[in-house]
Amino acid sequence: MAARTTTALAPSVLDSFRRGEDSGVREVYLAYNGPVFAVAWSVLGDRELAVEAVQDTFVRAWRAAARYDPTQDIAPWLFTIARRVSVDIWRSRRRMPTAELEETSARVAPSKTHVTSAPVWAP
Template sequence: MTRGWRGGPQTWEAHLLARIAGGDAGALTQLHERYSGPLFVFLYRLSGDRGTAEEILQDTLLAVWRSAATYRSRSSVSTWLFGVARRQAHNRLRGAPPPTAAEPSDGADLRAGPEELALGGDRVRRALVRLPLPQREVVVLAFLGDLSHQEIAEVLDIPVGTVKSRLHHARATLRGCLDERMA
C-alpha cells in the first residue's frame, strides 16, 4: 500500500481504480503488481496455454485502463477484476479449441499450489481441463482464486445457487476423472 495511506486495502484499491480512471499509469502498475499473479493463474487455468493467458492478461489490463471509471464499489475490486478478466477470456476463447493438459514448454513457474499438491497436482490439472468451461471457472475461482460463493456469483454474473450446483457437478466429474486414473 501507499505510504501514509489511511483506510483498508479495499479503500486503497478503489482509490487506485479512481486514479486509473483519471489516467494515472502508475496506479495501473500498482494494480498490476498486486493482481497479475492471481489473474494469470486464473486465465491460464481457463485457457490451458501460457501465451494465451499472458495475452488475455494484457487485454484485461487494457480493459481496466479503459473502464476503471465504471467501478461502482458494489463488489470488491478483486471481484470486479476477475470479472473483467473472465469477459476478456471469453472474448478470446470463443470458438477456440478446448485447452490441453500440456505444461508450458518454456519452464514457466506454474507449479501446483498447495491445494493441487494435496490432491495430486498433475492429475488434478489434467482432470480440470476435462471440465466444461462453466464448471472449470467455478472450480478455479473457488479453489485457486479462494473466492467465496457470493464473490464467484458476482464475477460470473450468476446466482449463488448456480455456483453451488456447478461446484457440485464439477466435484463429481473430477472425482470420476481421478478415480479413473487411480484404477
C-alpha cells in the same frame, strides 16, 4: 488447503486507478496480474494465451476505469473481465478459418463410390 489472500490497495490507489492515472493503473497491475493470470489459465490452459488474456484484461479495465466504483473490492471486477476476455480468446481460437475447413473436408470426405444407401442409424 491454504487460505486465499487478497491484495488490499489503499483507497487513494483505487481513486487514482479510476481516474486512469498511470500510477494507479501500475499499482493495480502489480497487485493483480498474478491472480488475473490464474483466472485466465484456468479457462485457457495455455500459458501464451493466458498472458494475452492478462494484457487484454488490463487494457479493458483501464478503458473502463471511470465506471469502476472505488468503494468496492476491485478483485471481483477484474476477475470478471479476465474470465470474459479468456472465454472470448478461447472461442476465437476454436474457430477454424473457412478455407482450412474446406481443405480438411476435401481430404476426409468419402468418395461417392464408397457411399451406401443403408441408413446409418435406424430406430
